[in-house]
Amino acid sequence: MQRPDWYPRLVNTFEIRLFGDPVLRQRAPEVTELDGDLARLVDTMIETMHAAPGIGLAAPQVGVQKRLYTYDIGEGPGVVINPEIVESSGEWVYDEGCLSVPGLSFEIVRPKLVTVRGMDLDGNDVVIEGDELMGRLIQHEIDHLDGVLLLDRLEKAARKEAMRELRRQVEAGTLGAMTDEDTGRRL
Numbered sequence: 001m002q003r004p005d006w007y008p009r010l011v012n013t014f015e016i017r018l019f020g021d022p023v024l025r026q027r028a029p030e031v032t033e034l035d036g037d038l039a040r041l042v043d044t045m046i047e048t049m050h051a052a053p054g055i056g057l058a059a060p061q062v063g064v065q066k067r068l069y070t071y072d073i074g075e076g077p078g079v080v081i082n083p084e085i086v087e088s089s090g091e092w093v094y095d096e097g098c099l100s101v102p103g104l105s106f107e108i109v110r111p112k113l114v115t116v117r118g119m120d121l122d123g124n125d126v127v128i129e130g131d132e133l134m135g136r137l138i139q140h141e142i143d144h145l146d147g148v149l150l151l152d153r154l155e156k157a158a159r160k161e162a163m164r165e166l167r168r169q170v171e172a173g174t175l176g177a178m179t180d181e182d183t184g185r186r187l
């Protein structure tokens with residue numbers, strides 16, 4: 001169902017932090033307590049990710065310094081707490097975007113297949129073998145937890161050009177504008 005513009009949103013969402021916000025540049029500490037507050041954080045992150053719309057969201061992107069990310073590549077939402085990549089292989093080129101760097105995407109080469117290990121909200125072990133898009137998502141979100149943005153994965157010249165474009169958009173006040181083509185590349 002298509003909701004009209006005036007339809008009230010019944011869920012809370014966070015504001016997504018954009019390029020330039022220092023919270024995106026810090027390493028997030030491990031989660032040490034699994035409690036109701038954390039469960040509410042995860043719920044609101046999933047709502048925020050769906051509303052964006054995006055397919056992956058790391059806690060620092062909503063200003064929260066904790067090592068966890070949510071995901072949904074179309075098979076239902078999930079969370080990985082204290083994620084760690086335990087195996088990676090192959091190479092895959094993907095036109096990668098980011099909710100915190102909206103409107104821009106870059107062809108980036110990264111391992112194609114990665115295995116991430118972490119836990120869910122109940123403290124159970126979670127192991128996900130991510131191929132292609134899921135593999136990319138895992139690597140992109142863990143980068144966020146380390147304060148790394150996709151711009152840092154570019155070659156020097158491409159990075160310089162991207163930074164120039166981003167500064168131009170920040171000055172023009174147009175950072176945050178997205179096109180329909182961005183859908184599906186928002187990590």
Ligand code: NI
Nearest residue numbers: 098099100187
């Ligand atoms: Ni991102």
